Amino acid sequence: EAGVTQFPSHSVIEKGQTVTLRCDPISGHDNLYWYRRVMGKEIKFLLHFVKESKQDESGMPNNRFLAERTGGTYSTLKVQPAELEDSGVYFCASSQAKSGANVLTFGAGSRLTVL
Amino acid sequence: SQQGEEDPQALSIQEGENATMNCSYKTSINNLQWYRQNSGRGLVHLILIRSNEREKHSGRLRVTLDTSKKSSSLLITASRAADTASYFCATGGSEYKLSFGAGTTVTVRA
Numbered sequence: 773e774a775g776v777t778q779f780p781s782h783s784v785i786e787k788g789q790t791v792t793l794r795c796d797p798i799s800g801h802d803n804l805y806w807y808r809r810v811m812g813k814e815i816k817f818l819l820h821f822v823k824e825s826k827q828d829e830s831g832m833p834n835n836r837f838l839a840e841r842t843g844g845t846y847s848t849l850k851v852q853p854a855e856l857e858d859s860g861v862y863f864c865a866s867s868q869a870k871s872g873a874n875v876l877t878f879g880a881g882s883r884l885t886v887l
Numbered sequence: 888s889q890q891g892e893e894d895p896q897a898l899s900i901q902e903g904e905n906a907t908m909n910c911s912y913k914t915s916i917n918n919l920q921w922y923r924q925n926s927g928r929g930l931v932h933l934i935l936i937r938s939n940e941r942e943k944h945s946g947r948l949r950v951t952l953d954t955s956k957k958s959s960s961l962l963i964t965a966s967r968a969a970d971t972a973s974y975f976c977a978t979g980g981s982e983y984k985l986s987f988g989a990g991t992t993v994t995v996r997a
Binding site for chain 1: 892917920931977984987988990
């Protein structure tokens with residue numbers, strides 16, 4: 773079974789530019805999550821999709837971040853325009869469970885460096 | 888805000904020794920999970936303990952949970968070089984998402 777795939781693995785952009793990160797979850801997983809880890813700090817929740825719908829986007833830092841999940845399959849996270857503080861590792865995870873014990877399967881992450 | 892908080896931030900041990908790390912959290916939970924991250928890889932689920940459980944084992948891993956103190960511990964026995972990684976606790980509540988801490992970085996010296 774293919775795992776969670778994220779692309780690109782590393783992106784280096786200048787402040788003000790746009791970057792789009794992509795996540796392909798495990799096939800059949802309705803739940804898709806985006807997390808971010810900045811500078812060795814805690815892994816912070818960004819948002820949660822159930823199929824194509826945003827279930828919880830309380831962790832999205834501001835309106836420069838836009839997440840979509842077309843047709844309930846893959847998801848994209850766009851940062852426009854990028855700022856220095858957006859640098860970090862963006863993790864995508866997926867799961868089948870809808871509540872209770874929800875075990876996540878993570879991708880390897882997309883490292884974003886904003887110069 | 889951060890829910891789980893691991894302690895210590897970093898741990899260095901000799902191969903064969905045991906490694907213990909702790910996690911404290913703030914709000915009520917349904918379950919607590921531990922994940923491992925090897926350098927450059929994604930997080931991998933290790934073990935889950937439910938709020939009505941006090942201790943759980945999986946291979947060389949032992950997890951305890953004290954809901955009265957809002958804390959958990961992860962013990963890795965007879966550590967190996969391959970155990971070198973960052974370890975994160977994650978709490979699950981009534982919502983679908985998990986809340987993670989900043990992790991404990993474990994280095995196992997040969």
